Amino acid sequence: MRRQRPTLIAVSTLIAITLTTAAPTPANAAPPEQVTALTAHQADGYTTLAWQPVDGATDYQIERTPVDADNTPTGVPTIVGIWRPNRQINQHAPTFADAGYNPGDTFQWRVRARTGTTEQPYSDPVTATTTAPWGNPATPGEQLRTGWETTHAAQYTSDTDEYAYTAAIDALSDRVRVVELGRTVQNRPINMMVIGHPTPAATPEAVAATAPVAINCNVHGNEPGDREACLIMARQLAFSTDPRITDLLSNTTVLIVPTINGDGRANNTRGNSTGQDLNRDYSLIRQPETTAYIRMVRDYRPVAGYDGHEFGNSRAGDLPMLPPRHQNVAQPIFDQSQDMIEGHMYAKGAEAGWWACPYGCEGGGNVGLSEETILRNTLGLKNVTNSLLELRSSGGQTRPDEGNTANNRRRKTYSALWTFQQFLDYHRADRADILTARSDAIESQAANTGRLVFRGSRPIPAHPAPHPGDSPPPLDAPPADLILDNAPCAYKLTDAQYNGARTDGPGGVGTTVAQRIAAHGWKVIKTGDGYYVPLNQPERGLIPLLLDAKGVEKLTDGERVYPTLTGRRNGPLTVTGFTCADDATINGPVTVRAGAALVTTATTISGPVSATRAAGVLLADTTVNGPLQITSTTDAISIIDVTIAGPVNLSGNTTGTDAPVLAGTTIRGPLNCTGNNPAPTNLGIANTVHGPRTTQCAAL
Numbered sequence: 115m116r117r118q119r120p121t122l123i124a125v126s127t128l129i130a131i132t133l134t135t136a137a138p139t140p141a142n143a144a145p146p147e148q149v150t151a152l153t154a155h156q157a158d159g160y161t162t163l164a165w166q167p168v169d170g171a172t173d174y175q176i177e178r179t180p181v182d183a184d185n186t187p188t189g190v191p192t193i194v195g196i197w198r199p200n201r202q203i204n205q206h207a208p209t210f211a212d213a214g215y216n217p218g219d220t221f222q223w224r225v226r227a228r229t230g231t232t233e234q235p236y237s238d239p240v241t242a243t244t245t246a247p248w249g250n251p252a253t254p255g256e257q258l259r260t261g262w263e264t265t266h267a268a269q270y271t272s273d274t275d276e277y278a279y280t281a282a283i284d285a286l287s288d289r290v291r292v293v294e295l296g297r298t299v300q301n302r303p304i305n306m307m308v309i310g311h312p313t314p315a316a317t318p319e320a321v322a323a324t325a326p327v328a329i330n331c332n333v334h335g336n337e338p339g340d341r342e343a344c345l346i347m348a349r350q351l352a353f354s355t356d357p358r359i360t361d362l363l364s365n366t367t368v369l370i371v372p373t374i375n376g377d378g379r380a381n382n383t384r385g386n387s388t389g390q391d392l393n394r395d396y397s398l399i400r401q402p403e404t405t406a407y408i409r410m411v412r413d414y415r416p417v418a419g420y421d422g423h424e425f426g427n428s429r430a431g432d433l434p435m436l437p438p439r440h441q442n443v444a445q446p447i448f449d450q451s452q453d454m455i456e457g458h459m460y461a462k463g464a465e466a467g468w469w470a471c472p473y474g475c476e477g478g479g480n481v482g483l484s485e486e487t488i489l490r491n492t493l494g495l496k497n498v499t500n501s502l503l504e505l506r507s508s509g510g511q512t513r514p515d516e517g518n519t520a521n522n523r524r525r526k527t528y529s530a531l532w533t534f535q536q537f538l539d540y541h542r543a544d545r546a547d548i549l550t551a552r553s554d555a556i557e558s559q560a561a562n563t564g565r566l567v568f569r570g571s572r573p574i575p576a577h578p579a580p581h582p583g584d585s586p587p588p589l590d591a592p593p594a595d596l597i598l599d600n601a602p603c604a605y606k607l608t609d610a611q612y613n614g615a616r617t618d619g620p621g622g623v624g625t626t627v628a629q630r631i632a633a634h635g636w637k638v639i640k641t642g643d644g645y646y647v648p649l650n651q652p653e654r655g656l657i658p659l660l661l662d663a664k665g666v667e668k669l670t671d672g673e674r675v676y677p678t679l680t681g682r683r684n685g686p687l688t689v690t691g692f693t694c695a696d697d698a699t700i701n702g703p704v705t706v707r708a709g710a711a712l713v714t715t716a717t718t719i720s721g722p723v724s725a726t727r728a729a730g731v732l733l734a735d736t737t738v739n740g741p742l743q744i745t746s747t748t749d750a751i752s753i754i755d756v757t758i759a760g761p762v763n764l765s766g767n768t769t770g771t772d773a774p775v776l777a778g779t780t781i782r783g784p785l786n787c788t789g790n791n792p793a794p795t796n797l798g799i800a801n802t803v804h805g806p807r808t809t810q811c812a813a814l
């Protein structure tokens with residue numbers, strides 16, 4: 115459900131006052147240079163001022179004066195905002211979100227146009243009492259406040275305050291379950307609030323089935339504004355009876371990680387306690403903090419995300435945002451993320467008065483590039499629609515009253531709160547499109563087609579004028595030596611590469627490549643001569659960045675394995691070792707021997723496919739004109755976007771902790787799944803089965 119355009123209040127009364135006290139000119143005879151129809155709409159932590167535009171105005175100044183209950187000024191009038199044309203996409207209805215005051219206080223606002231440097235007359239004033247911090251102080255649960263709120267933004271919420279606050283929400287709200295994802299290097303808990311209505315789904319797999327959304331609130335410890343917004347929003351989600359909130363939580367699960375970098379937050383440092391910038395570690399996952407988050411993504415499968423930051427360019431917009439740009443991110447995920455930013459946030463920002471813009475806008479520099487180590491790109495490579503959020507850390511030229519530190523902090527936090535609430539509304543309204551983008555992305559990734567790029571971003575064209583900010587981030591085209599036109603079928607790792615000890619973690623103790631691949635959730639097949647990581651998997655764009663010799667920040671130099679079977683082949687095929695078929699037509703029965711592996715893309719098999727005690731069977735973008743029988747597999751099963759005549763039988767497969775995947779597949783006969791441990795999953799991408807389905811596959 116999308117928000118209504120802010121309603122305009124407090125106008126009629128003030129116009130009436132003006133009319134009775136104004137000079138005896140006609141009521142509609144305001145000079146044309148004077149702002150008219152000023153309104154003030156209250157929301158959580160900010161006030162949306164809206165007015166009629168003045169012809170020829172180059173910008174507007176927003177003035178705020180504190181007043182008492184009798185509308186008598188209690189302080190000096192202050193210019194708190196400068197409205198410029200590039201801050202919103204529609205110029206006919208200017209708005210400005212004024213924040214940076216103590217919520218609940220009463221103010222008078224006036225707005226005047228400037229023509230060049232010439233100041234035009236102020237509008238008539240509007241007076242209103244701003245919205246107090248959310249939650250009735252007399253209602254259990256609602257009455258909770260963060261350390262930041264109780265100190266009126268003088269102090270950020272401490273680590274221990276956060277744990278107590280989240281534990282209190284957990285105890286008082288059936289909608290919230292707090293889970294510990296892991297521990298920081300210094301042993302602080304990394305908590306996640308799992309929020310649903312009336313209660314959150316019980317297991318990660320059950321949560322995944324709700325198409326959850328994830329907000330990462332604080333990865334850089336010295337950028338705390340988003341975290342305070344997350345903590346406030348968690349209280350609203352936990353206790354609000356607003357039908358919008360209960361509707362949101364009845365249709366998805368909200369995953370909030372307040373502080374992935376608790377050590378950095380406690381010490382107000384960008385990196386963690388080892389100095390590692392965690393937002394350059396989400397692919398390599400050398401650190402326990404990033405490992406915890408990536409395991410969460412694997413298990414809970416969020417379909418959309420936001421990653422909160424602050425940014426030091428004083429000229430930028432209020433809310434610079436950026437989608438996953440790495441060129442290995444599937445096009446549908448890039449497009450959907452852009453739609454969330456430009457289609458939703460720019461439009462809603464223009465209504466609320468917040469200036470969303472591309473990260474790097476207004477001369478923001480060489481930012482927002484293609485490192486797959488950045489969560490924005492890592493999530494995109496994991497087929498998650500998502501965006502970076504960079505709260506402009508200083509007031510800058512457009513918010514001249516933020517020398518007051520507490521007011522500066524309030525603007526940042528309440529603009530983040532607006533963004534995260536809008537994020538939930540976007541997911542609610544565009545859920546079907548988000549899920550379609552995800553399934554299309556997973557199927558195109560698993561098809562393993564197209565070039566691989568080791569570094570390089572998609573261009574972000576400037577939004578058509580009038581646009582929210584200039585200067586989208588630079589092109590960041592991939593250099594020729596970081597492009598691989600001929601993608602391999604798989605990477606082969608030696609035992610030393612796969613299981614060998616590493617020293618790239620904190621204190622020189624690192625997890626193995628095997629453990630990191632498991633954290634990402636990639637399927638691995640062990641045959642007699644090594645460990646194979648096939649590319650016909652949902653995270654095809656990320657795998658080479660960590661396992662190819664060309665990888666800029668890689669784990670190891672895996673051996674590229676190219677297809678061994680292409681073109682037409684007639685007669686029975688017996689698979690031994692590791693066999694990769696691509697763009698092949700196989701006429702005849704296929705038998706996968708014990709310990710062997712079959713990997714296919716863009717292949718048609720006419721005849722039954724049978725695998726008993728195979729190491730792995732990974733089929734994608736393939737047609738099987740016959741039955742498919744996979745029994746007692748030891749390592750990995752993945753069937754994505756495959757058309758099978760059937761029947762299909764998956765039974766007695768024991769694949770460790772890695773569930774068989776059956777997704778986006780059409781089966782023209784029965785589907786039988788029995789005795790598989792773990793049970794198969796469809797990754798949230800439904801299959802079409804024309805015949806009956808048995809227990810383990812009944813819901814696939």
Ligand SMILES: [Zn+2]
Pocket residue numbers: 334337422423424
């Ligand atoms: Zn940051």
